[in-house]
Amino acid sequence: MNAARAEIFVADRLISRGREHPEGGDAVRVSQGQIDATGRADELIASDPEATVSRFAGHSIMPGLINSHVHLGGDCSKSSFDVLCSGAPDDVRALIRANARSCLRAGCTTVRDLGDAWGYVARFRDSDADADSVRPTVLSAGTPLTITGGHCWYLGGIADSAAEIRSAIDRSAGDVDLIKIMAGGGYMTPEGPTPFDAQYSTELIGVAVEHASRYGLQVAAHAHGTEPIVRCIEAGVSTIEHCGWRSGPGQRDQNEAAVRKMAQQKTAAGDTTPAVWRGIAKYVTTPEYKFGSQLTWMAENDVRILIGTDSGVPGTEFDQLKLSMELYEELGFARGDIIDMVTMGAAEALGIGHKTGDLRAGMAADLLIVAGNPLNDLDCLHRPERVIAQGVVYSQQDLGDEQS
Ligand SMILES: [Zn+2]
Structure with missing residues (x-):
């Protein structure tokens, strides 16, 4: 033929x-x-x-479809990054290959990897040995920037000062498609700052944004809490991952001035509602608070929302983007709008709307x-x-x- x-x-x-x-x-x-x-x-x-x-x-x-937030080097178990951090290249490579294939099974032809260690994902993206593998197009953020003892410090991307942030970006810029910064604490590092706390000042997040832009790279920032979210908006990051607007357990904030600025400057929210959200919603929905209400509020304020599964972290799978999309239907979003969010809407926000x-x-x-x-x-x-x-x-x- x-x-x-x-x-x-x-x-x-x-x-x-x-x-x-x-x-x-x-x-x-x-x-x-x-x-x-x-x-x-x-x-x-x-x-x-x-x-x-x-x-x-x-x-x-x-x-x-575009899954805006995955970790191809994670194995979705409680010790999700153990293999990745073990430094056993064959095991890591096999894991990334299998996960990439699984993404494609769910119709995801592009995935954005928001953090690995040792540059494994970018190497997989580029290696001739894996050129035959069944996989989507992969955008890699490399190793996330974090503070000493901060969220996911064990991945190795520690940068505490402006000079360290700049030199970490200088080292990785040639290999990655974007920069990831842990602007706030997270659930996977219990000994570090809480998910509601900020890790970096607005100025230091701004240093990352400014320095990444010299290489034409976007910055994706991890932030659950309201304080780190507001700092990310001020600093002008491209996407805010998780973006839960939380100031404490069981609390959701609605900072109207900040959300308006977010919409105005086209900072997107990278939602990572897990596929198992129904089980979580049962426990957190109260008469005053509906699960996912921060998403409706951001959408009403014209903030672009991206949908990602955070696959690789505990309790997630790589082939279930559609289950995360169901939350939006439950919240009353039109099906066409949900489809746009995981196709052209995401492509535009990630700067690849001219390609896919x-x-x-x-x-x-x-x-x-x-x-x-x-x-x-x-x-x-x-x-x-x-x-x-x-x-x-x-x-x-x-x-x-x-x-x-
Ligand atoms: Zn993540």
């Missing part, structure tokens, strides 16, 4: 930005890993009679073919019929566990 032949995928409809494609059509033509045309099947076939044609009656074609996230000629052929219409039922996103990553077509059978 001629490898250069284009492939035309035909379904019932095309979906773009969580809506029926503005130009209509029912087909996408893919050539050399890119979308080269969208439109009506009869016209695309007539213009390229040599192309192979695959028909999916009753299906929709849409952009691949939509069905347009010239973009990467990152596509899903899903049974039914996701605008009517998000369930069809859970295990897409076909996942096409950079033009390579996978069935769910292809995406089962790797045989060793």
Whole structure:
């Protein structure tokens, strides 16, 4: 078979930005890993009679999903980063390979890795030895910046002063796609600052933002608590991960001035509601407080929200983005808006909207073919019929566990 032949995928409809494609059509033509045309099947076939044609009656074609927050080097167990920190390269590599494959199974053709150790994820992204592996496009933040004894200090990214922050960025800039900074404490380092506390001053977060921008890199900041969130907004980070607006156990804040500034300067919130959110919501929802209410509040204030699973940390899996998306449906978000949040909305916020996230000629052929219409039922996103990553077509059978 001629490898250069284009492939035309035909379904019932095309979906773009969580809506029926503005130009209509029912087909996408893919050539050399890119979308080269969208439109009506009869016209695309007539213009390229040599192309192979695959028909999916009753299906929709849409952009691949973007999981904005994963840790490919984590194993989702209670000791999730033990393998990663063990320094046993073969074990870490096998773990990252399996996790990347699992992401693709859930239709995620792009994932943003927000923290590993030793640069393993970036090496996996670049290595020829793994070029054959079944995986999404990976954006890597490398090792997160943190303070001595701070959140995830054991990953090795300690930088306490402005000079240390700058030199850590200088060292990693050539390998990473963005910088991650632990602006506040977290749950995985009980001996460090609490999740409600700030770790860095506004000035030092600003140093990271300014220095990363010299390399054209975004900064993603970890912040659960209101105080670190406000500092991140002041410092101008690109995304605030978790972004729970919490000042203590059981408390949620609504800082109106800060959220308005967040929206104005287009700082996105990187939500990491875990797939098992229903079990958590049962315990934390009270008559005064509804689980997820900070998401509704941010959306009402025009803050862009990204959906990530934080997969790799305890109690998560890599193939369950759709379960996290269900929370938004429960909160009353329109299905089309939820789909936009995990496709073009995310791509734009992550600075890759010119490469992926939509069905347009010239973009990467990152596509899903899903049974039914996701605008009517998000369930069809859970295990897409076909996942096409950079033009390579996978069935769910292809995406089962790797045989060793
Ligand atoms: Zn995380």
